[in-house]
Every structure is written in structure tokens, then in C-alpha cells.
Amino acid sequence: MIESVDSDIVFLNSINLTADVLPSSWVSLGKVIKASLLPEQTYGEDRPAEEADFESHRKDVVNKLKSVLNFIRKFVSIVPSQVFDRDLLVWLLILCGEHHFPDLWTTDETREVAVLCVQELCSFYDCSSVSQLVLGQSQKSSPCFKQALVILRPKLLRNSWRKNPGAIASYKWLLVQLCAPHLSEYLDIVSPTTLLILDDHDEGRRLLGLQCMLHIIDNVARTELCQRGLHQVFYKTLEPMMWQRTPSQIELVFTCITHLLSLTERGYTRSSEPGMWDMFDDTLSTLLDTMVFEDQIPLRLAYIKSLGPLLSAMGPQVIRWSKPLVAVFDEYLHKDSFDTRKYALEAMRTYICLSSPRMSQNGDNILFLLLRTCQDISEDNTTSDELHLVKNCVSMMRLSAPKDFQNVLLELQNLSCTEKMHEQIMNVFGL
DSSP, X not given: OHHHHHHHHHHHHHOOOOSSOOHHHHHHHHHHHHHHSOOOOSOSSSSOOOGGGGHHHHHHHHHHHHHHHHHHHHHHHHOTTSOOOHHHHHHHHHXXXXXXXXXXXXXXXXXXXXXXXXXXXXXXXXXSSHHHHHHTOSTTOOOOHHHHHHHHGGGGSTTXXXXXXXHHXXXXXXXXXXXXXTGGGGHHHHHHHHHHHHSOSOHHHHHHHHHHHHHHHHHSOHHHHHHXXXXXXXXXXXXXXXXXXXXXXXXHHHHHHHHHHHHHSSGGGOSSOTTSOOHHHHHHHHHHHHHHTOOOHHHHHHHHHHHHHHHHHHGGGGGGGHHHHHHHHHHHTSGGGHHHHHHHHHHHHHHHHHTGGGGGGTHHHHHHHHHHHHHHHHHHTOOHHHHHHHHHHHHHHHHHOHXXXXXXXXXXXXXXXXXXXXXXXXXHTTO
């Protein structure tokens, strides 16, 4: 098998194409492309991948990819009037997908050659992007996205996908080529693989699955999701992941949920009547429960980064969460929590904006936190970004809770503090 492929590599590098491409040329190209694909791995079920697992593949695949690129360039320049073999085009896109992202089986050189192959193909088919190529949006091309996933499917089953990381990489690369409104058409064939990857113990694979899910959520119409019941399936898959303790995963989980609920908890697809408890409330309840007692800085940072976007997506119903939210702001704006202070201020600004009609009930507490934060900033020489956020919040509080604001102003007149702090407070509170 190796000798045969080696001879095909030599053939592709030395061939002089004419107006007619012989069938033997396509046969050699197909053999080299398929031999370049990452073979099924022996690991997967029992341990994560290691760089040593792919050492021999990295060495062998470079020459194969170069010979493929060499053939494509000759074909494009010499026989532009001919049609590139459609089946081999699909296999070639799968191969390029394997080498698009930095991974253990790719190198800078293989990724560069893969990009050049795709560029040559797009140029030949008069496509400005890979998306146009796989969707068949030019006169010379025809849709091939579904065919590519059909080829990948045997490698993406429950008992095989962990041993085929190359197929997973190709799947992700092909998936991100499709955006709204085109992805909805293929929802039934892309969602099972994403759900399969998410249901895994390996952190790296879960992150990949979350990235794929976020792309699907952001590029599929809510009607398509809800008619299939996938919005419930996606939420139930993400729900237990809110309790995970990996910072990078936490941010992505809550981003997925926030985007999902922003899509489905609106209008005719919402899970309850307006004003009633819904899936937003379930999510915020879980997030606040985890935030209050967390003491690890990376996790605290991931949680507070997730809070602001979630509040913004919820809208005015955040008002019923005022008490626990104020407690969280108190904790994450504390002097010892300067890593989280900026994001806590951003979340507080969102909360003030959304709860303005009822701010009088919590105005004094919010203003106290802002005053304390202003003092902390004056003591630790924080950047002006945080001070600007405090000033924004104070300006909003002046309108939302005028009585509480006036009471604070009266107290500030008798405040004993350093000259620097006094100047800063006067500036922030507009005095």
C-alpha cells in the first residue's frame, strides 16, 4: 500500500496535464488523498491523545499534501475548461478540514498547504469562500456539504468517533462554513454529532462540542430548533455542564445557553407566559448559586463574565432576582476581588438599566456598593475604565432612584477621607 501511494505521489508530481485528464490521473489523486487522511487511532476510549501518537503521520502527510497541491495547480492552470472530479473534490475538502486547525497531527506546513489547496479550488470554481464552494453557489460548482458529512458519518458514530479525531476536525471545519440561513437545511445531520461530542469526559472534546453547538445556535432559525424539539435537547445537554469547574468551559456553556434562550424564550416559542418563571430563571438561579460560594479566582472570573450577558438577554424579569444579585455584586465588587470588579460593574450597569422602574427598593444598597467601589479604586490606582463604569452606574442611579441619590449626597458632605478620594468621589457623583 505504501509503495503504491509513493508511486502515485511521484506520478502526481511529474505528470504533464493536457486538455484531457486521463482516468489514471484521477485514480492516483484519489489514492493519495485517501492515504493522507488520518487513520483510526488505537487510543480514544482509555486516554487522551498524545503528540507521539501522530509522529509518523505528521512526517508522511506533508509530501502527500504537496503532491495533491501540485496536481491541483497544474489542473487549474492547464485545463480550466474541464470539471474537477466531484467525488475527489469532497474527499479533498475533508482532508483540508483535517489540517485547518492547529492540532497534534498537523504542522504549520500541512496547514499552509491545506489552505493553498482550498484557495486553488475556490479560484477554479469562481467562489469567493469555502461556504460558496460547499453550497454550490457558483455556476461551476454543485452542493457537496451533505455528501461530505455522509462520507464522514461512519467515523462519527457513538462507537467510532473518539478514535477518529481527524473526522471530528473535518466536521467542525465544514460546519463553520455554513451560516444562516443555509445551516437550517442541514440541522438534522449536523446536530447528532455535536451532541455526541458534548457527551464526553475529555475537556478538549467538550470544548470543541460547545464551539460547534454555539455555531449551530447562532445560525439556525428558532422555528427550526423548536419544531424539532432541539431547543429542549440542547438545554438539557448544557444544563449539567453549568456545574463543571473548568473556567474556559464555564464561559462557553453560559454563552451557549444565553444565545439559545435569547432565541427560543421569546414570542411564540417561549416555554411560559410572559412574566412567569422560565428557563432564564432556571439558568440564573444556578449561576448565582455557584457564584456566591466560589473562591477560586479563575472560576469567579468566568462566572462574572457570564452574568452580564445573561442579565441583558433576560430583560426586565431580572427585577425579581434583585436581592441575590445585590449580594453577588457585593461579593464581586469587594476590594479583594479586583480581578472581577470590571465585569461586576458591567453586570451591575445592565441590572440598573433593566430594573430602573423598581430601583427605589434597592437604590441605597446599590449606591453604597458604588461608593465603596469608588473608594477602593482611589486606593489601588485602578485604570480609568473601572472608574468610568462606576460613573455610568451613578448617572443611571441619579435617574432611577433620585431620593436615595439625594440621601447619599447629603451623607457625602460630611464624609471624612483623603483629598484624592474626596476629589474622585466628587467627580463621580457630579458634585
